Amino acid sequence: DAKTTQPNSMESNEEEPVHLPCNHSTISGTDYIHWYRQLPSQGPEYVIHGLTSNVNNRMASLAIAEDRKSSTLILHRATLRDAAVYYCILRGYSGGGADGLTFGKGTHLIIQP
Amino acid sequence: GAGVSQSPRYKVAKRGQDVALRCDPISGHVSLFWYQQALGQGPEFLTYFQNEAQLDKSGLPSDRFFAERPEGSVSTLKIQRTQQEDSAVYLCASSHGGGGTEAFFGQGTRLTVV
Numbered sequence: 001d002a003k004t005t006q007p008n009s010m011e012s013n014e015e016e017p018v019h020l021p022c023n024h025s026t027i028s029g030t031d032y033i034h035w036y037r038q039l040p041s042q043g044p045e046y047v048i049h050g051l052t053s054n055v056n057n058r059m060a061s062l063a064i065a066e067d068r069k070s071s072t073l074i075l076h077r078a079t080l081r082d083a084a085v086y087y088c089i090l091r092g093y094s095g096g097g098a099d100g101l102t103f104g105k106g107t108h109l110i111i112q113p
Numbered sequence: 114g115a116g117v118s119q120s121p122r123y124k125v126a127k128r129g130q131d132v133a134l135r136c137d138p139i140s141g142h143v144s145l146f147w148y149q150q151a152l153g154q155g156p157e158f159l160t161y162f163q164n165e166a167q168l169d170k171s172g173l174p175s176d177r178f179f180a181e182r183p184e185g186s187v188s189t190l191k192i193q194r195t196q197q198e199d200s201a202v203y204l205c206a207s208s209h210g211g212g213g214t215e216a217f218f219g220q221g222t223r224l225t226v227v
Contacts, residue, residue, distance in 0.1 A: 032212040043117075043204050043218035044156065051213065087155065095211035096144055096161050097169035103148075103155040 003027070004088045009108040012078050020073040020107055022088030027068050030093035035062065035073045037084040038106070044087065047073065083111045119205050119219035126195045126226050134190045134222045138207030146216070147180055147190050148204040156204055162188060195226045 005023040012018045024033065034049040048055055048062045050071075055062040061074040075082055087106040094100065118137040126132050138145050143164055148156035149172075158172040164185040173180070177195075182188040192199055202223050208216040 046215040091212040093212045
């Protein structure tokens with residue numbers, strides 16, 4: 001079973017910020033929080049990851065709750081190219097095995113022009 | 114190469130035929146994963162390698178599925194006596210190390226069994 005819970009779908013307008021939530025109440029102290037996205041007919045693409053502190057990169061920001069039981073992926077200014085399925089994944093310390101990178105159902109993000 | 118490369122991109126097999134899918138990970142990446150993705154679903158874990166050692170094969174759906182990575186780099190996923198339910202996209206991913214490192218995915222191989 002996936003260890004994360006995400007809404008099935010979300011809709012946003014182009015050039016507006018998007019906040020994608022993820023619940024992971026059973027997270028362990030050594031689990032990293034990873035986000036990947038998958039555009040149609042492509043393999044998943046890494047977006048961002050973090051452990052305890054909030055993280056920023058050129059693609060997005062990751063806000064992690066203080067108790068680490070939830071997190072939010074923030075796209076600061078959505079474009080049509082950001083329409084994809086977004087997966088929130090817990091990756092164990094070793095990074096390997098079935099617990100190394102297990103996908104749930106993800107959130108289908110729809111961007112309206 | 115610049116990324117994870119999978120071949121072929123598309124494969125059509127007759128039911129009962131054996132197929133072999135290849136994955137070239139990023140050079141130096143220790144971890145390698147295989148996934149199966151049915152239409153409209155998320156990727157399902159099949160198996161995991163750390164270098165040449167297959168440490169987890171709990172996701173392989175039957176003994177018709179076999180994976181190897183003999184020299185710790187290129188990996189092959191083999192499916193024997195293919196069946197229609199094997200039709201899916203097969204994805205390969207590699208990463209440099211543990212949970213704090215990002216994983217890189219190939220474009221996948223779309224297998225259609227007719």
